[in-house]
Amino acid sequence: MTDFKKDFPILEKEIYGKKLVYLDNAATSQKPGCVIDIISEFYRSDNSNIHRGAHYLSEVSSEKYEKAREKVSDFIGARDPAEVTFTAGATDSINQVACSLEPILKGNEVLITGVEHHSNIVPWQLAGAKLRSIPMDDDCNLLTDSIEITDKTKLIAISHASNVLGSVNPIKEITRIAKEHDIPVLVDAAQSIQHLPIDVKDIDCDFLAFSGHKMYAATGVGVLYTSERFSDIVPARGGGGMVDKVTLERTTYLNPPLRYEAGTPHIAGAISVAAAIDYMQNIGMDKIRKHEHDVYSYAREKLLETDGVKVYGNTENMCGSISFNLDNIHQYDTGMILDKMGIAVRTGHHCAQPLMRSLGTEGTVRASFALYNTKEDADMLIEGIEKVRMMYT
Amino acid sequence: MTDFKKDFPILEKEIYGKKLVYLDNAATSQKPGCVIDIISEFYRSDNSNIHRGAHYLSEVSSEKYEKAREKVSDFIGARDPAEVTFTAGATDSINQVACSLEPILKGNEVLITGVEHHSNIVPWQLAGAKLRSIPMDDDCNLLTDSIEITDKTKLIAISHASNVLGSVNPIKEITRIAKEHDIPVLVDAAQSIQHLPIDVKDIDCDFLAFSGHKMYAATGVGVLYTSERFSDIVPARGGGGMVDKVTLERTTYLNPPLRYEAGTPHIAGAISVAAAIDYMQNIGMDKIRKHEHDVYSYAREKLLETDGVKVYGNTENMCGSISFNLDNIHQYDTGMILDKMGIAVRTGHHCAQPLMRSLGTEGTVRASFALYNTKEDADMLIEGIEKVRMMYT
Amino acid sequence: MRDAVQDEIIKRFDGLEWLDRYSLLISFAKELKPMDDKFKTEENSISGCQSRVWIRTYREDGKMIIDLDSDAMITRGIISILLKVVNNRSPQDILNLDLYFIEKIGLKSNLSPARADGLASIIRRIREVAERGIN
Amino acid sequence: MRDAVQDEIIKRFDGLEWLDRYSLLISFAKELKPMDDKFKTEENSISGCQSRVWIRTYREDGKMIIDLDSDAMITRGIISILLKVVNNRSPQDILNLDLYFIEKIGLKSNLSPARADGLASIIRRIREVAERGIN
Numbered sequence A, B: 001m002t003d004f005k006k007d008f009p010i011l012e013k014e015i016y017g018k019k020l021v022y023l024d025n026a027a028t029s030q031k032p033g034c035v036i037d038i039i040s041e042f043y044r045s046d047n048s049n050i051h052r053g054a055h056y057l058s059e060v061s062s063e064k065y066e067k068a069r070e071k072v073s074d075f076i077g078a079r080d081p082a083e084v085t086f087t088a089g090a091t092d093s094i095n096q097v098a099c100s101l102e103p104i105l106k107g108n109e110v111l112i113t114g115v116e117h118h119s120n121i122v123p124w125q126l127a128g129a130k131l132r133s134i135p136m137d138d139d140c141n142l143l144t145d146s147i148e149i150t151d152k153t154k155l156i157a158i159s160h161a162s163n164v165l166g167s168v169n170p171i172k173e174i175t176r177i178a179k180e181h182d183i184p185v186l187v188d189a190a191q192s193i194q195h196l197p198i199d200v201k202d203i204d205c206d207f208l209a210f211s212g213h214k215m216y217a218a219t220g221v222g223v224l225y226t227s228e229r230f231s232d233i234v235p236a237r238g239g240g241g242m243v244d245k246v247t248l249e250r251t252t253y254l255n256p257p258l259r260y261e262a263g264t265p266h267i268a269g270a271i272s273v274a275a276a277i278d279y280m281q282n283i284g285m286d287k288i289r290k291h292e293h294d295v296y297s298y299a300r301e302k303l304l305e306t307d308g309v310k311v312y313g314n315t316e317n318m319c320g321s322i323s324f325n326l327d328n329i330h331q332y333d334t335g336m337i338l339d340k341m342g343i344a345v346r347t348g349h350h351c352a353q354p355l356m357r358s359l360g361t362e363g364t365v366r367a368s369f370a371l372y373n374t375k376e377d378a379d380m381l382i383e384g385i386e387k388v389r390m391m392y393t
Numbered sequence C, D: 001m002r003d004a005v006q007d008e009i010i011k012r013f014d015g016l017e018w019l020d021r022y023s024l025l026i027s028f029a030k031e032l033k034p035m036d037d038k039f040k041t042e043e044n045s046i047s048g049c050q051s052r053v054w055i056r057t058y059r060e061d062g063k064m065i066i067d068l069d070s071d072a073m074i075t076r077g078i079i080s081i082l083l084k085v086v087n088n089r090s091p092q093d094i095l096n097l098d099l100y101f102i103e104k105i106g107l108k109s110n111l112s113p114a115r116a117d118g119l120a121s122i123i124r125r126i127r128e129v130a131e132r133g134i135n
Ligand SMILES: Cc1ncc(COP(=O)(O)O)c(C=O)c1O
Pocket: A026, A027, A089, A090, A091, A092, A117, A119, A120, A159, A161, A162, A163, A188, A190, A191, A211, A213, A351, B240, B262, B263, B264, B265
């Protein structure tokens, strides 16, 4: 195992005089120096607006931006880079789909799961759809046999991995069922793109959404994969760069991907996503996944072994996040004390209130892992938990 | 006059062996080193997701983000930082308003001007509104006396300054008229925020939109000012961070500003906007404006004096952009040749096809200025134009 | 404006390590009389995300009696200290108070606007009640 | 696969400064026979933003005859060279062609996907017609 921490400048930091143990990766990941440098470099020597440029810098920026699109396209196994559009984040990606599909969804139904993040709940409500959850068992395994599809069901929108539990949903099973009923599927990959192999052809989903900032890239950038099957839906946003002919009476749109990118995009952000993919691929995706799996499993086991700790959810495949609570200690207290020991976790409902309700708690403590976390980090967490318990007895 | 160019690393660059003369600022501005450094610094030592953080870094990021909001709020004279939301750019800001107001706009009318950017045209069309332009004379002065407001008119949406001509629209006159009819006004300040003093209380507009990347800040970030009068409209986007209680049946929203910021925002971007404002204020806004006015007037006069150059538009106040064409030479040719001399201008319709139609041209050459441009840059442009004319005769 | 109660509290936190400060907060929390469950209603709650806080106020001899509780210990600790400072005073007194102890004992981060459930919203709520008490 | 016409063109651009390359392009442009205005229709145009390009093709003795024009001189110059290379060949010949001259004379940037009106879309259009000519 090489030490990936050294690639991430912020991980050198001390918090309250303690070495930072960053376990809030499901909220946002840290950025390797090489990604930060590429962002600076872009502003220092290439920055220009893209597309239709008549000048050199504009060509350079456009080329880097389109190369980033190609890189993402390859990374997720898209058929064509035109299926990849850059957005402002996973939430934005999902909102765009909700807005474009609004005519179909309004008054109809979107099927989700019981573990969804608010970003995969509220956009559908704003589009006027009713929501129904696929049932799950007490361990939060989806009961795919019980999926009920009605005439009103117009879309299935599911997270690949839960940001709270780390549970991995059987998305291929779900797209298979959806296809039988000819229903499109959106996959919220915000918590899987950085942990699991993703191939949109293999998954056979129609939309896939994720954020750059959770996969070692800049804030303010995300990706929406839109299958070529949906290459002619009404764009959610209008503006410069996505139109062909504009009159006050009538406007025609360009083809994807430009069709779905209104206004000046986050050029530096898109380039940072490509740089983050490069960083990961240079290490090797398999190597990252194996390491992450080892650390995640280790941490999970340790937590399960620790007295007075309740761990939530238990599915066959898990990654990224682990949610727990200490008996009789409020998650807020746990989080605050861990923070004072330099251990950054997140506490609360994690933007998943419906899940909290079904877990019967107001919130959890969530430790979430990235490629730079180690078994030592997990040990520090356990040690911290023991200290919290001591302080409270 | 101090030399501001030295603050901008990219301006050191040579293009085809010639020193870069960057005159494409209306498309995007360059970034001073201090802004670039603040972005890097954020990722190197503060990066975390904001709000509800139980840990130190999250507090630091949240505080910097909220401080950025306050800085923007002060900069535009808002009553309260809650009136300021960060978006993905000017286009995004306008689309959010169009989406929130859709119930009111659908089947009704939005009054615009004849110089609007597509980003202030297409969103209203997508919201189902009809568009009508305020008449203007041949020099592109708005004829505010001829403004006709009907029962169908539900919004006036006007650019403060034209991205093509540099003409400044009489927005205060327009808000005055609008208020008489109790009609809200959106001001597209994408081309004025970096050049003109803006006070939203004084302008008395209801919405104001602009982009960070055109005012020396990062790509992927913009601002939407929403007057407190509109603090309870339906948010355009749903997701994490903007909700109070979420159930599958019903969701309630937080108050502004959070209400209008769904999902993880572009934290580094927002901070870069504050850094850009700091940079400008450190120089002094008055000093910048005087310098820009001198250079702009000089360039305009020189162009008007040059044989075979047709300059478009002529209003009392002008800033930023100058559009022109050379007799019998296609704007694309002019742009390409200037590029080879290291002079970056933009050519084409500048996302303002309706304006191009009324100017009777398919496109123009646009030179657009920023605080670092000098009279020497204007001289280089004129020299370049002379060379183009020579090559074409 | 110096305030003896606050000065006393500040002295107790003085020089402590971070973790010890939190231990002290917890012991303050333990001193706080729990609120009767019947008062822990939706109306009495101060909305937030991290921990729940309930408030109940009434007047006795012109003084404002404030009853506060939370489901999190650290918040209870903060509340407990806060009550030592603000409880049992006239509304005008409360509005005049300069709560300098917050910064001094290093709880300022709990005041950040990001913490909807932080001290800031509790104090805001108390001030609102006090203002209504004056008019 | 070497191609005499392309090699000849490359030689003429060899060693020239940027501005001289564009002067040469303009002189190529001047050699191009303008398209009759009646053919400059919406259908015949290759959509783009920077300059307008019209294309008209027909067959003569199994060869493809391509007529191209643009309202911008530099585009005309590029077109003029392109036609020297591709015009008057069989569809299969055209599809087989390796257009290496583009890179060699430094026009590659005109090929970027950002330039909807660039050489790339013109070449794409010619290939499409050629492919239809084979099937
Ligand atoms: C599962 C899931 N979906 C969507 C999102 C939203 O991502 P963002 O806030 O970057 O838009 C998140 C982030 O927390 C998430 O965990």
